[in-house]
Amino acid sequence: xxGSWVPGAERARSIxxxxxxxxxxxxxxxxxxxxxxxxxxxxxxxxVCEALVRQRIGVPVTRAVPDTASAGLDARTRTVLFxxxxxxIDPHGIDVELRDAVLDHCSLAELATLVxxxxxxxxxxxxxxxxxxxxxE
Amino acid sequence: xxxxxxxxxxxxxxxxxxxAFWRLYGTLWSHGxxxxxxxxVARLRNARTTGCNYCKAVRxxxxxxxxxxxxxxxxxxxxxxxxxxEERDKVVMALVDTMLQDPxxxxxxxxEALLAELDAGQLVELTLGIGLFHGFSxxxxxxGPPPEMPTMVVPTPDWPR
Numbered sequence: 001x002x003g004s005w006v007p008g009a010e011r012a013r014s015i016x017x018x019x020x021x022x023x024x025x026x027x028x029x030x031x032x033x034x035x036x037x038x039x040x041x042x043x044x045x046x047x048v049c050e051a052l053v054r055q056r057i058g059v060p061v062t063r064a065v066p067d068t069a070s071a072g073l074d075a076r077t078r079t080v081l082f083x084x085x086x087x088x089i090d091p092h093g094i095d096v097e098l099r100d101a102v103l104d105h106c107s108l109a110e111l112a113t114l115v116x117x118x119x120x121x122x123x124x125x126x127x128x129x130x131x132x133x134x135x136x137e
Numbered sequence: 138x139x140x141x142x143x144x145x146x147x148x149x150x151x152x153x154x155x156x157a158f159w160r161l162y163g164t165l166w167s168h169g170x171x172x173x174x175x176x177x178v179a180r181l182r183n184a185r186t187t188g189c190n191y192c193k194a195v196r197x198x199x200x201x202x203x204x205x206x207x208x209x210x211x212x213x214x215x216x217x218x219x220x221x222x223e224e225r226d227k228v229v230m231a232l233v234d235t236m237l238q239d240p241x242x243x244x245x246x247x248x249e250a251l252l253a254e255l256d257a258g259q260l261v262e263l264t265l266g267i268g269l270f271h272g273f274s275x276x277x278x279x280x281g282p283p284p285e286m287p288t289m290v291v292p293t294p295d296w297p298r
Contacts, residue, residue: 005248007257022261024168028161029265035157058241083279091278092188096139099280103141111143112150115276116158122275123268129240130232131264 001060003133015128033120039113041106045077049084049114050121056088057125059132076105080114087118143280159297165266166197167295171259173197174205178226179263180270181213182233189274191283199293207288225254229263236267 004012012018019026037043051061052068066073068081079101086093102111148155166176177200184192196210212220217230228250235243255263277283 006260007252009257018261019265022258022265025161025164025262025265028157028164032154032157032161035154036151039151039154087275087279091275092282094279096281099143100140103143107150108143108147109150112148113154115279116148116151116154119269119272119276121272123265123272126236126240126271127264127268130236130243131260132241134243134245 001128001132004131005133006131009131010133012131015124015131018127018131029120032116036113036117036120040109041113041117045080046114046117048077049080049118052081052084053088053118053121054125056085057122057129059125059128079105083114084118087115088122139281147280148276156297159294162269162294163296165262165269166293167199169262169266171255171262171266173199173203173293175225175229176200176263176266177205178209178213179229179233179267181210182217182230183237183267183270184274185213186234186237187271187274187278189277189283190285191277192270192274194286194288196288196290197293198290201290224250228254232263233267236264237271 001012001014001017003010004018006012006018006021008021009018016026019029037046047063048066051063051065054061055065066077066081068078068085070078073081079098083094083098083102086098102114106114144150148158166173169176177197180192180197184195196205196207209222209226212222213226213230214220218227220227228247231247232243232251235247251260
């Protein structure tokens with residue numbers, strides 16, 4: 001993030017810098033993110049999901065995003081990334097077959113964690129995109 | 138027929154995260170600085186755009202108590218820009234549409250209109266709210282789209298007791 005148009009956050013380098021304008025919201029949001037990352041889904045998988053969500057929404061990512069069709073991915077990671085991609089693009093495209101495929105590899109607790117994490121990643125990426133200072137060309 | 142049925146309260150399968158979400162959501166709705174009708178207009182615009190039947194049916198009591206009528210809610214459709222809704226509602230719905238469809242392309246006049254209606258902290262609250270409304274309505278759709286249902290007034294989210 002290279003600055004925001006929100007007054008008081010003109011020099012923001014991340015959405016956290018913008019959220020710092022509202023510590024009453026930033027604190028419970030940080031707590032939610034922590035609780036998701038220390039839950040039943042490994043942090044590495046959540047990191048890859050976050051990178052994919054951010055890439056699809058078009059905000060900067062700090063790690064490579066694997067191709068969801070890559071043969072190098074294990075079946076669990078590939079299925080979860082496909083879920084993440086559909087979640088960003090159009091959740092109506094997530095059908096019973098995909099839900100069953102995810103649950104072939106994940107428990108209900110993992111699914112609950114994954115979808116909440118995807119919702120938060122999606123929310124913060126869209127927030128970052130809309131609040132970033134526009135290019136002055 | 139699903140091989141793995143998903144219970145309606147599946148988010149409670151991770152009760153620690155669910156409690157953390159409700160604390161955040163309760164803070165945003167009941168302890169924020171943006172009036173509840175403004176947030177409800179944004180939530181319902183998202184609900185109708187995202188196509189979440191449950192989110193479309195729900196009305197939060199606090200927004201009703203603060204004056205958001207069903208007649209005003211009826212105008213939250215694709216013709217809102219030319220409706221009799223107040224300018225603030227139209228500005229907020231345009232922000233929702235931009236965040237959902239193309240969040241990189243908020244127009245200069247839309248930024249100016251938002252800054253005329255909301256202070257910096259309120260902009261943070263409203264954009265975080267829209268992001269959460271969108272993300273969590275997507276969960277409802279992704280886990281098995283709920284059927285259409287009648288309008289129902291429910292308590293405004295608040296901190297868990």
